Amino acid sequence: MKARELFEKLKKELDNFSIYDIMKIKCYIEKDAKYLPDKYKNHYVESMMKYLIETFNEIKRKKINEIKDEEIDEEKLNEMLKRIESFKKYNTEDEETFINLSKILCPYLTFIAKKPLHPTYLTFPGNVKIVKKGNNYYCPVKNKQLNEYSLCEFCVAKSIDELKN
Secondary structure, eight states: BHHHHHHHHHHHHHTTTTTHHHHHHOOOOOOTTSOHHHHHHHHHHHHHHHHHHHHHHHHHOOOOGGGGBBBBOHHHHHHHHHHHHOOOOOOOHHHHHHHHHHHEEEEEEIIIIIHHHHHHTOTTTTOOOEEEETTEEESSGGGGGSTTSSSSOOSSOOEHHHHHH
16 A cells, blocks of 8 residues: 555545544543553643644645655554554543544554654653654653553654664
8 A cells, every 4th residue: 555545544534533522532541541640641641632633633734745655564554553453441432532543643643744653742751752863753662662552663763772872
């Protein structure tokens, strides 16, 4: 599959989302963040919602001819979509809406925009952030989250350890 074909598909699927869906997603993110330390929780929810809305709007505004039409690794794409689907734990409408939007935004960020799955303005526990140097992103938590419960292996960000070398 080519990038433009994937983009058209994702953009069309995005048309199914309304402001009410965005509100459901915020409720889901707030519920999912309930075990985070209090001082970090609000920042996390606000940062993720801001990034979600920025990415949502970026897709809406972007034209097909702005997409570099390169080949997409469909095996990696399908693996990502299966992983996102496997994150279900609450079986609620809010969670389903979040998962459906994630199956649009995450492939867009990874395969088309080539941006990290978390925003550079998100502060992770330990007071660390994703760093951008040139066209590369470096994540301080990537090596700590490589497991079947994360999307880190799909993210374009490299480990911050690579920046130190």
